[in-house]
Amino acid sequence: MPARQTGGGMTKEKRLGYRDIKASLLGRLHDRTWPPGSTIPNESALAAEFGCARATVNRALRELAEDGFLDRRRRAGTRVLNAPERHAKFQIPSVRAEIEKTGADYRYHLIQKRVLIAPDWLCGQMGLAAGQQVVHIRCVHFANQRPYQLEERWINLAAVPQAADENFVANLPGEWLLREQPYSDVDLFFSAMCADQMQSEVLNISVGEPVFLGERMTWFAGKSVTYVRLSFAPGYRMHTRV
Amino acid sequence: MPARQTGGGMTKEKRLGYRDIKASLLGRLHDRTWPPGSTIPNESALAAEFGCARATVNRALRELAEDGFLDRRRRAGTRVLNAPERHAKFQIPSVRAEIEKTGADYRYHLIQKRVLIAPDWLCGQMGLAAGQQVVHIRCVHFANQRPYQLEERWINLAAVPQAADENFVANLPGEWLLREQPYSDVDLFFSAMCADQMQSEVLNISVGEPVFLGERMTWFAGKSVTYVRLSFAPGYRMHTRV
């Protein structure tokens, strides 16, 4: 009768969920009950200890492994990593959403859209065959009428032929492309650089001012889809919480 | 021949795993079977369609939601997000590991370690009480004898009192702290800035050159543990693959 519900009378603790177990296990990692490098008890033993099903322990352990605290291997068991390999996780920002979230007015302006033969450097970047046609787009994103981000994008016409017919006046290149061709793999790069001529003109800053640069390379089914360079005006600060 | 278990006679397909289901569902998102904004069938219906248990469908859907494709709510059902909110996931880099991975020689140099009363700006950043003591560390990480990163760190002595007794000559502050006080929550910021006096001296660059700045704020049990400013020499490019 006891039990969980049907609450018995007394000190019956509530049933443990995988979150409770996860927290409890994390506590043992923190307090060195299981020091880095050691192997912790197997799932069955833990399930017995916590008085729950193995599946519950499994989920707790699986998530701790995903979080970078544990290394799990069949047969070998679960070991505590020496230095937790924490993973940062941040949303790939959609410019429009990012700006509107702050309450600022968003505006988009297309500077140029043209079709051209991919230059050598781009072929190298995107892994294109020489002579491949690409769409080149240059546009600006404004927050409260102030230039916020310069976007320079190249789209592989072999991967997204319909990009040739879209004028990108009403559609944001990023959002349009996401609808046309959901990506599967992305390489992201972040760096700092001195503003060049184009950046200084568009972002309305001086040549040489520091610019936060984000580069994104997108692949679908092994083929390069698009390469984007996002230049942020000085003062931009990318944030992520882990 | 047939089947996995109790196989019937013939075209018995192998049992579907949550990965198969996930891939199948993702296909329907790609091909617009379920367009952005629409609500997809509930778990029971999908389980019936795929001929599996609801828990299997649940895991597939849960992961797709984690991956940023779906929005799930009790009672309301599961809806397709208009623009997939993809998450980038990257390892929080350990400087030493990052450098050694490239094959370069790694060297660490401590410039200064001292205990002081947290200045106002730091109290604001870390949420410390006025007058709180902190350890301040300034050090450099070298790759092949060239300055790679300037690290400036403040440690909350209320959270990590033993930091007062560690001299940080042999131990890297980051690695030492990770051993002493595994963190639970982290705020990361990335930005570009002009090199100031300190950065230019340590990184051996000119004042005003663009510096890639990473800031990290770490919390444990609601208390601020440490605040770090990592300045990277020009040319640094942070990479992550999603």
Added chain:
DNA sequence: CAGTGGTCTAGACCACACA
């Protein structure tokens, strides 16, 4: 080849949010 994690099942109850 044997032990560990990986996954699936069928059923159950629960929490939540909306009507």
Added chain:
DNA sequence: GTGTGGTCTAGACCACTGC
């Protein structure tokens, strides 16, 4: 109230891999 996702269970089989 009622329907949806969220989680747990007890048991089962499987797949991998270190011994």
